[in-house]
Amino acid sequence: MNTQDTIFALSSAPGKSGVAVVRISGNDLSKLFERIINKNEHIVRHAYYTNFKDDNNDLIDQCIAIFFSAPNSFTGEDVIEIYSHGASAVIDKIFDFLRGYNCRIANRGEFSQRAFYNNKMDLTDVDGLIALLDAQTDKQRQSALRSLTGNDSKTYTDWRNQMIEISAYAAAILDYDEDDLPKDIDKKILEKTKTLLQELKNSVDGFHASRALRNGFNIVLIGETNVGKSSIFNKLVGSNRAIVSDIAGTTRDVVSSQIDLDGYLVNLSDTAGIRESNDIIEKIGIERTHDEIEKADLIIHVYNNIPEIIKSDEITVINKSDLLTDKSNKNVIYTSVNTDTGFDILLNTIKQKMHELMGNSESKITINERTYELLKEAISELENAINKYDGNYDIFAEHVHRASDAIGKILGVITTSEIADATFSRLCLGK
Numbered sequence: 001m002n003t004q005d006t007i008f009a010l011s012s013a014p015g016k017s018g019v020a021v022v023r024i025s026g027n028d029l030s031k032l033f034e035r036i037i038n039k040n041e042h043i044v045r046h047a048y049y050t051n052f053k054d055d056n057n058d059l060i061d062q063c064i065a066i067f068f069s070a071p072n073s074f075t076g077e078d079v080i081e082i083y084s085h086g087a088s089a090v091i092d093k094i095f096d097f098l099r100g101y102n103c104r105i106a107n108r109g110e111f112s113q114r115a116f117y118n119n120k121m122d123l124t125d126v127d128g129l130i131a132l133l134d135a136q137t138d139k140q141r142q143s144a145l146r147s148l149t150g151n152d153s154k155t156y157t158d159w160r161n162q163m164i165e166i167s168a169y170a171a172a173i174l175d176y177d178e179d180d181l182p183k184d185i186d187k188k189i190l191e192k193t194k195t196l197l198q199e200l201k202n203s204v205d206g207f208h209a210s211r212a213l214r215n216g217f218n219i220v221l222i223g224e225t226n227v228g229k230s231s232i233f234n235k236l237v238g239s240n241r242a243i244v245s246d247i248a249g250t251t252r253d254v255v256s257s258q259i260d261l262d263g264y265l266v267n268l269s270d271t272a273g274i275r276e277s278n279d280i281i282e283k284i285g286i287e288r289t290h291d292e293i294e295k296a297d298l299i300i301h302v303y304n305n306i307p308e309i310i311k312s313d314e315i316t317v318i319n320k321s322d323l324l325t326d327k328s329n330k331n332v333i334y335t336s337v338n339t340d341t342g343f344d345i346l347l348n349t350i351k352q353k354m355h356e357l358m359g360n361s362e363s364k365i366t367i368n369e370r371t372y373e374l375l376k377e378a379i380s381e382l383e384n385a386i387n388k389y390d391g392n393y394d395i396f397a398e399h400v401h402r403a404s405d406a407i408g409k410i411l412g413v414i415t416t417s418e419i420a421d422a423t424f425s426r427l428c429l430g431k
């Protein structure tokens, strides 16, 4: 990465808008800024109204420009922000101008990358930023902001420090006399490692919940053909998205829709009814139903009569209850699309199950695929330290040290360029 370059990008969304924000970052941008505002001096963090002109003295646009001097800026370098009118012709003209001043367009996530290398953010903050830019619901926004504002960094840093301390004491047991070390240090570090292991394990349990928070909660409607899955799906999403008919095997592909339930993003899927079929297309549809079941956080199993087995991890719905006289089973939800009954109970049950899954996750760290793998690595090293412990502190220290390295990678304190590059490339341009 060449950090000497001056980079720029459109930081606001592309397309027509009232205001567009062009961000520029580099070393020593004072002169460039004064050129933009047509002055020989400037005050930092001051909004200048400028008739921004190109080198032929043609007006590019009337803009506001602000200078943030290093290190007090998003990237830690000198940063200029230009607020222009949001028209593509204006943006193109500003970009042309900047190219003429030895600036180049930024790569995806390059601003954040510079912020990272200038110690403005650690990798968990960047993870939070990525999640915030993707947030669609209020819960997602809250969770992302917790990561972005350093909540997760604190937890990880604390874990890592404890691991480094344990590993240092374990190594010291070999090198120092018992009398020179704190009393019962061997027992204490073993206990501490066990407590840490449990804390890490608890937070990984929240991964399922964090994933649901970030990517949406996957709820799938399954059941035999013709029981009314598509009718219920339409009812829940509030529109006639899926085709309903009395022909068994109407739905052949997965039909999905996103809904917002209590601030949680829900991906609701209607599926092909499960039955033995010789029809090639229907068979593919049924295979897809099984794929959806694999991905599901919650299954709504639809029947028309009480099944032999009621699974506790599914919501069991008896639809077409308008055709039933006995509706006394307390373990199922009776619905009828025809008479519009039972849907308030169904929705409340779904919400309750979602809240159960989210559990205490909201107070825990937010985990994504990257941090999940590294946390699992740390857990396995701590387990190795404890399980393989036979009085040999050398090996114990090594395992705990490796666990601290895994946490260091989460924070980006220990980086491999692949980890950093993979993280930044998930950001959009201008961030």
Ligand SMILES: Nc1nc2c(ncn2[C@@H]2O[C@H](COP(=O)(O)OP(=O)(O)OP(=O)(O)O)[C@@H](O)[C@H]2O)c(=O)[nH]1
Pocket (backbone or CB within 6 Å): 224, 225, 226, 227, 228, 229, 230, 231, 232, 243, 244, 245, 246, 247, 248, 249, 250, 251, 252, 271, 272, 273, 274, 319, 320, 321, 322, 323, 335, 336, 337, 338, 339
């Ligand atoms: N009486 C009654 N009929 C219903 C009810 N819900 C759905 N139906 C009817 O049952 C038939 C099948 O409904 P669908 O929603 O297409 O059923 P499905 O489970 O999606 O069927 P496949 O896509 O073939 O698997 C349609 O004729 C619906 O009008 C209900 O609550 N009561």
Ligand SMILES: [Mg+2]
Pocket (backbone or CB within 6 Å): 229, 230, 231, 242, 243, 244, 250, 251, 270, 271, 273
């Ligand atoms: Mg259907």
